[in-house]
Amino acid sequence: MSIDLSGQVAIVTGGSRGIGREVARAFAVAGATVAVTARDEAKLAETVAIIEANGGTAHAFAMDVADTQSVADGFKAIHEQLGAVDVLVNNAGVGGSFKALQDITVEEWWYVQEVNVKGVFACTQAVLPKMIARGSGRIINMGSFIGIRPTPDAISYSVSKAALMRLTDSIALAVKDKGVQVFVISPGMVKTDMTDAIPFIDEIPEEAFTPIEKSGELCVKLASGVADQLTGRMIHASAYDFDNLLANADSIVENDELILHLKEPADN
Secondary structure (H helix, E strand, O other), X not given: OOOOOOOOEEEEEOOOXXXXXXXXXXXXXXXXXEEEEEOOHHHHHHHHHHHHHOOOEEEEEEOOOOOHHHHHHHHHHHHHHHOOOOEEEEOOOOOOOOOOHHHOOHXXXXXXXXXXXXXXXXXXXXXHHHHHHHOOEEEEEEOOHHHHOOOXXXXXXXXXXXXXXXXXXXXXXXXXXXXXEEEEEEOOEOOOHHHXXXXXXXXXXXXXXXXXXXXXXHHHHHHHOOOHHHOOOEEEOOOXXXXXXXXXXXXXXXXOOOOOOOOOOOOO
């Protein structure tokens, strides 16, 4: 699928490394002007240099998504410098510690929620009014399958990703008639600095990993508008056949699939 995003402006939070850097690169390859944000200015400069070396256009904006004022200032600068934002990818996130519940401090647990949930809310709130006013925009949140599975060894991260799924479909429902689509994607198990911190990373077979490029490809497809009917839903970067999802979009919506909900007992 050849996609041209020329003339569009895309923001990628957490774009200084890993999946965020790859998503930013993919948007630039598709022709978009990319604003990459993160706390590490040196790493941001590396992302911009990589994109520009390949003929793309990117701009760095230092920002801490857990700091509401930093988000407000950063998005104000982006709007002033680049104009209207067409796509926001809420990728910035932290994994938290792999500790038993009784060993995690409340502050450690809450910080993961501040970055992974509050940060997404703040960044979305920074672009949504202008998208609604224009009647156009797409927001893509970086989720995880871990959000639908009880995961006691990663209880901070899994709770944040479950909350992100509910935040995504709630916003999608709120703006369904306003020209804005909101998605959550699961990148799969990708080799990044975050996954390197998993205690059992060496026990995971090579075939279980998803190529990092898949996340960028999926984000670009969603940004193109071809899957707008699936707004509010979670799409895996490699576990699902994208063309098949598009072909069955009516059924997916009708049957309330790819969304977080309670499965009622058969005999109730």
